[in-house]
Amino acid sequence: MPTPATLQALRAFVAERDWDQFHSPENLAKSISIEAAELLELYQWSQEPDRERVEEELADVLTYCIHLANRLGVDIDEIILSKLEKTRAKYPAELAKGRMTKYTDLQA
Amino acid sequence: MPTPATLQALRAFVAERDWDQFHSPENLAKSISIEAAELLELYQWSQEPDRERVEEELADVLTYCIHLANRLGVDIDEIILSKLEKTRAKYPAELAKGRMTKYTDLQA
Amino acid sequence: MPTPATLQALRAFVAERDWDQFHSPENLAKSISIEAAELLELYQWSQEPDRERVEEELADVLTYCIHLANRLGVDIDEIILSKLEKTRAKYPAELAKGRMTKYTDLQA
Amino acid sequence: MPTPATLQALRAFVAERDWDQFHSPENLAKSISIEAAELLELYQWSQEPDRERVEEELADVLTYCIHLANRLGVDIDEIILSKLEKTRAKYPAELAKGRMTKYTDLQA
Numbered sequence: 408m409p410t411p412a413t414l415q416a417l418r419a420f421v422a423e424r425d426w427d428q429f430h431s432p433e434n435l436a437k438s439i440s441i442e443a444a445e446l447l448e449l450y451q452w453s454q455e456p457d458r459e460r461v462e463e464e465l466a467d468v469l470t471y472c473i474h475l476a477n478r479l480g481v482d483i484d485e486i487i488l489s490k491l492e493k494t495r496a497k498y499p500a501e502l503a504k505g506r507m508t509k510y511t512d513l514q515a
Numbered sequence: 516m517p518t519p520a521t522l523q524a525l526r527a528f529v530a531e532r533d534w535d536q537f538h539s540p541e542n543l544a545k546s547i548s549i550e551a552a553e554l555l556e557l558y559q560w561s562q563e564p565d566r567e568r569v570e571e572e573l574a575d576v577l578t579y580c581i582h583l584a585n586r587l588g589v590d591i592d593e594i595i596l597s598k599l600e601k602t603r604a605k606y607p608a609e610l611a612k613g614r615m616t617k618y619t620d621l622q623a
Numbered sequence: 624m625p626t627p628a629t630l631q632a633l634r635a636f637v638a639e640r641d642w643d644q645f646h647s648p649e650n651l652a653k654s655i656s657i658e659a660a661e662l663l664e665l666y667q668w669s670q671e672p673d674r675e676r677v678e679e680e681l682a683d684v685l686t687y688c689i690h691l692a693n694r695l696g697v698d699i700d701e702i703i704l705s706k707l708e709k710t711r712a713k714y715p716a717e718l719a720k721g722r723m724t725k726y727t728d729l730q731a
Numbered sequence: 732m733p734t735p736a737t738l739q740a741l742r743a744f745v746a747e748r749d750w751d752q753f754h755s756p757e758n759l760a761k762s763i764s765i766e767a768a769e770l771l772e773l774y775q776w777s778q779e780p781d782r783e784r785v786e787e788e789l790a791d792v793l794t795y796c797i798h799l800a801n802r803l804g805v806d807i808d809e810i811i812l813s814k815l816e817k818t819r820a821k822y823p824a825e826l827a828k829g830r831m832t833k834y835t836d837l838q839a
Contacts, residue, residue: 413592416599423608429615429776432569433558436551437775439576440656443544443551444768450541451761452723452753461540462589466598468547469580469591472573481570483577484521490574491524500531507537507668537668545667548764552660559653560645560831615776629808632815639824645831648785649774652767655792659760659767666757677756678805681796682814684763685807688793697786699793700737706790707740716747723753 409473409483417473435475442467517581517591525581543583550575625689625699633689651691658683733797733807741797759799766791 409417421427446464449456476483497510517525529535554572557564584591605618625633637643662680665672692699713726733741745751770788773780800807821834 409595410592413595416596420599420603424606424611425613426611426615428613431562433562434776436555436558437653437771440548440551440555440660441768441772441775443548443576444656444765447544447548447761448765450544451765452758454539454541458587461587462594463598463601465580465583465587465589466594468551468576469595470598472577472580473595475573479566479569479573481573484518486570486574487517487521487577487581488524490571490578491528493571495528498532503532503534505533505536507534542668545663545761548768549660549664549667552657552764555653556657559657560650625811626808629811632812636815636819640822640827641829642827642831644829647778649778652771652774656764656767656771659764659792663760663764666760670755670757674803677803678810679814679817681799681803681805682810684767684792685796685811686814688789688796689811691789695782695785695789697789700734702786702790703733703737703793703797704740706787706794707744709787711744714748719748719750721749721752723750 414473414477417470418477421474430474430478432475432478435471435478438471439468439475442471522581522585525578526585529582538582538586540583540586543579543586546579547576547583550579630689630693633686634693637690646690646694648691648694651687651694654687655684655691658687733793738797738801741794742801745798754798754802756799756802759795759802762795763792763799766795 421430442464446461446468449461449464473483476486498513502513503510529538550572554569554576557569557572581591584594606621610621611618637646658680662677662684665677665680689699692702714729718729719726745754766788770785770792773785773788797807800810822837826837827834
């Protein structure tokens with residue numbers, strides 16, 4: 408994730424514009440938060456926002472996440488699956504089933 | 516993106532916990548913003564935060580993005596590439612090269 | 624806003640810890656977003672979160688806002704009232720009454 | 732904080748537009764995050780953004796914070812000072828002086 412073709416397209420886009428110089432990890436982390444809020448803005452007063460705009464804003468968040476993963480040299484599937492294992496341990500299915508209780512408050 | 520195996524692992528995780536009921540698009544949009552801020556927090560006072568924590572928080576943002584894409588039934592590569600075409604049109608390489616000027620302020 | 628006593632207490636807190644060096648406008652802007660997301664997190668899966676925690680997280684957002692206003696040397700009441708005038712012009716009461724339509728979409 | 736006049740102006744603005752119905756605590760929490768990200772966006776690629784825009788975005792964050800405080804019926808100075816006491820206890824001046832170490836990592 409993403410496919411090699413998507414990854415290549417994003418890298419080429421940045422290289423053609425000479426934008427690597429702006430893509431420090433810190434700037435990318437800010438950018439992810441900024442784009443995430445633009446996605447959230449669609450849900451500010453509505454629960455059924457325009458579908459196309461949702462897809463565009465979600466794409467923006469993902470794009471900056473991929474730029475950051477590139478910059479850090481990490482594989483996206485690997486970090487997702489590695490974090491999933493930790494979350495799985497914190498939220499055992501039998502305790503967490505059907506409720507959103509924070510893991511620190513989950514009791515047998 | 517992600518690989519079918521990652522996608523399947525995330526779906527199974529949610530299904531085993533009966534959490535689909537909480538994963539409204541609005542709740543997922545909130546979650547993306549919340550996780551994005553946890554990533555940003557690592558850069559709050561530092562430009563070189565702990566690498567493992569960055570990977571974990573980035574994974575959290577991506578995980579909720581994938582949950583939202585699943586919920587909306589959209590293909591992640593497709594929305595990224597579709598948005599990239601629009602961004603490409605707004606930021607022609609010859610005008611945008613080497614500067615982060617907002618497209619509304621880019622002039623030939 | 625805040626009262627001179629609150630303002631003085633916040634300034635003394637920062638001065639005693641020699642933290643002005645960290646309070647660049649950019650770092651404070653990041654901090655406001657981070658604290659805003661901690662407030663939002665209380666509403667991630669619930670619409671009735673713990674009252675005391677809401678007050679604490681709201682206080683954190685306000686505290687960083689005041690630090691930023693201090694740093695910029697601006698008066699909080701002034702900037703709020705100045706912005707309110709602009710918002711008032713964008714959202715005339717007779718057009719905006721009872722609906723959250725973006726001003727660019729408000730039509731007579 | 733704010734002054735009674737500012738508070739009154741904000742309340743009148745909302746009342747004239749019949750917007751109280753939209754100002755649930757959850758919607759206001761989302762709005763605070765959204766406006767905080769608009770402030771952050773000014774610092775996305777720059778450390779010296781346009782001053783007037785910074786003031787406007789900071790005013791927006793503060794405005795929604797005040798709306799939330801109003802909705803919850805809390806006094807802003809009280810919650811700020813109450814939270815400051817807790818932060819003071821977590822970050823004793825002699826340990827925290829000149830460094831931004833998280834309180835859980837501060838050692839005597």
